Amino acid sequence: MEHQAEKSNGRHDSDHPVVSFLGPVSSYTHQTALQRFNDNEYGFEPASSITGVFEAVQSGAADFGVVPFENSTNGAVIFTLDLLADRQSMYADISVCDEAYLDVSHYLLGHKAAVTSSPEMSGASTPTSLIPSPLKPRSKPLSSIKHIKRIYTHPQAFGQCEIFLGAYLKGIERIDVSSTSKAAELVKEDKTGTSAAIASSLAAEIHGLDVLAKAIEDREDNTTRFFILRKGVDETAKHTGNPTKSLISFTVDHRSPGALADVLECFRNKKLNLTSINSRPTRIVPFQYIFFVEFEGSLRHDPDGRVKGALSDLEKYAQSWRLLGSWEDKLVR
Amino acid sequence: MEHQAEKSNGRHDSDHPVVSFLGPVSSYTHQTALQRFNDNEYGFEPASSITGVFEAVQSGAADFGVVPFENSTNGAVIFTLDLLADRQSMYADISVCDEAYLDVSHYLLGHKAAVTSSPEMSGASTPTSLIPSPLKPRSKPLSSIKHIKRIYTHPQAFGQCEIFLGAYLKGIERIDVSSTSKAAELVKEDKTGTSAAIASSLAAEIHGLDVLAKAIEDREDNTTRFFILRKGVDETAKHTGNPTKSLISFTVDHRSPGALADVLECFRNKKLNLTSINSRPTRIVPFQYIFFVEFEGSLRHDPDGRVKGALSDLEKYAQSWRLLGSWEDKLVR
Structure with missing residues (x-):
């Protein structure tokens, strides 16, 4: 994993085809790129926006691009639709050549409270009676999260964790940021230790944060679909007989x-x-x-x-x- | 205008039917509610979310609700679609009984720079040669905006002002907030005077902010469509013969x-x-x-x-x- 993270940090063997993905490093799109493309054969380049991925593919700076297209809970990714709409004919050669699905599991990341108390003592036990049965959170905090004063994440991720947030972090300040990885970065920088991020398990590893709760998404089947982009059409691609x-x-x-x-x-x-x-x-x-x-x-x-x-x-x-x-x-x- | 703002600030004559709108006071939805309903005959109640408007209408706390449905530049309002989808049958009696269109003009609001310099001297003149002709900003700053270090607004409003922002505030930190009125409120509170909000002209009046630039939206025909909600169907409504x-x-x-x-x-x-x-x-x-x-x-x-x-x-x-x-x-x- 460390090796992959290093590789994707902008550096890559120039003989290898390049995969541009919506970054930063440790994003869900990064996970998808690593799942779809073998890192012995491809170099990985994070782009700071979906537009950046389209530009890299259209200009030839990248051979492939990976962008989110829709989430099973939150629906279509408007930015990707707008770039595919290509109103100014800026991406005339870009085509979708494949799709990939990623089971998105959100983790609550931060710094453990200075004095560790058991979940039972901190009021973090599942508040079963208060929540109607179809809206029970799927997981509970691993340790006290009473010290958390603000939560950073991407708006889409807030939308996918409403039940957990309603049960354990009701009324806590929420701050929208551009990506879940950016959220993890901000939490790492906050020295008070009272911020938390909703991000991937990969982000916990890369930014060295504590996992405060695992799999806090509302639905077990929370899946994001990604498109793989390339320039033109691969005329040599063989048909496998699959749909x-x-x-x-x-x-x-x-x-x-x-x-x-x-x-x-x-x-x-x-x-x-x-x-x-x-x-x-x-x-x-x-x-x-x-x-x-x-x-x-x-x-x-x-x-x-x-x-x-x-x-x-x-x-x-x-x-x-x-x-x-x-x-x-x-x-x- | 002052009178309307007061009236809509939560107080209303109890004999009057109540219109719930997506607040806070001075939001574009508020403007639409005041345009659609005569304030001598209706009371106005801001709701803090679109969900709040649906709840007020379904519970009978309000007679009508006003919610944004789509913007001509940015497309559908996902929150409104999700509430109309009504997956949990919580808003079974709500129906759409009318629509209203508002020409949305965004203003850049803040505090004028302490030392006023002319637009020419401050680099705020239209950078004509740098911007391809279809993407020229429609307006320029009224005074220097070089002191602006961060901009607050709703994500939809950022999406509608990209050309102006790219020309005059490129690289300036952007902070997403829940409404354009909230943005104006935050800028009012920031005593450094280096924040700006993208919000309505009504917000400038209500929060006493300086107008730094007018009509900064990318397109002159930037229009938002709103739905008027009610409980059940008005069986007495007459058909006017219009489409x-x-x-x-x-x-x-x-x-x-x-x-x-x-x-x-x-x-x-x-x-x-x-x-x-x-x-x-x-x-x-x-x-x-x-x-x-x-x-x-x-x-x-x-x-x-x-x-x-x-x-x-x-x-x-x-x-x-x-x-x-x-x-x-x-x-x-």
Whole structure:
């Protein structure tokens, strides 16, 4: 683990292809990058924003990019959708070539209280009677957390730990920061020892923080889906026979009633199941949207021509469209 | 204006119907509430969260609620969608009875620098040559803002002012807070005078801050759409003949391929134009969604039975669904 952290800290063998990921080091995206790409064969470069990952891939500074796309509790990552919308055509060559799922387990990290008291004595036992059964916290503090006066984390992580926070840290000041790793860094710097961060177990190791509670997320099945980005399409990639998915973005003429339904009907006609749908403002005309539709199938492995057929039908109804990529479905159902 | 601010500060005549709005006082939602409801006839109560507005309306503590639904630059307000999703059936009686649009203009508020220098001397002149033409800021500082060391605002507002911030406050520390009004409050409290807030002109008046720059939003047409909530449906409301819109939420059986397209086809069949589509995680099974579809038409004024027909067809394909309301379309096109 130490070796991986060093490697990903900006340095890498120049012979190796480079993977840009949403940093900093120890982020969930970093974990995903390490899980997806063998660190003997790839160099890892943290980017300070999702935009940074897109820029690295588009410019060729990185061969691959790893960005979060959606969380099973909190939904789509708006920043990634906005970059995929590519309103200014800045990322014209970027495509999605794969996906990866990470079971996200949040830890409460900080400094143990100076005088250690048992969880029972500190009021940290599970307050069973106070919380309705579907909203019981999944874990309890490992030691007293009564000294905690403020909590740092990313807004998405607060949203995924509401039950634990409501049970054990109700009313404690919350401070939004740009990443869970940044939160761990800030807690490390706070010499009063009264701050805590919600972050990954990797962040505890890297920043040398105490684990105050494990697995504090509301749902056991808290999963984040990531996209792997590359420049252009890998024409040499072999089809494995596994199910595939594709992502398309499009706009419709909003003066034409039913245009959105007409586009979606193109997929239905060809029996291509839709697996997700999202929309973002066009930022050209208020309350007109860029739509994102994910569907089962791949343009590159399309034996019965259904994907090609749907895209050709869609040409009639969409004002503009772009196939953002096709990849192998990695969701374990 | 002073009178309105006082009135909305929690006090109201008990004979008057009560409007709960996302506070604090001077928020954009407050502005919208004052624009939509005559303050001689209604009392105004700020709620500290969107959840608070839903609770006030559901419990009957308020007769109406005002919540933001989407912004033309930043897209849907996730918190409002999640409350409308109503996964725990806590807001079973709430319906959307109207919409309102507010042109959102952000101001940079703070304390003027102790020694006033002209904009030209302070480097605050428009850096025309550095910024590509589509990304020129729409306004420039009214006086030097070189003393500003940190900026407070709501994450949505940062997202709406990127061009101005990139041109005049690049690299300055940004702190996310829960509302633009809260940002103004924090800046008022900071005695060093080196903080600034992005907030409404109403916030400048209420908190007595200097206007450092006006209209710093990226787009002139930066508009937020609000929903007006009530308990149940007003059976006495008369149809004015103006176009109407309705909002429905639904889930589909994800083992049934094409179920989403089948539901949308119900609207297409009846020639009901879709005006927006959103999705949120069900939080029951990962990567399965609650969909929100807005369409033209009203169940209460449905002369040719098209809305009734679509809803009856949809019954076959949706696993569950709920009509969240019908109201008069207020978008000026």
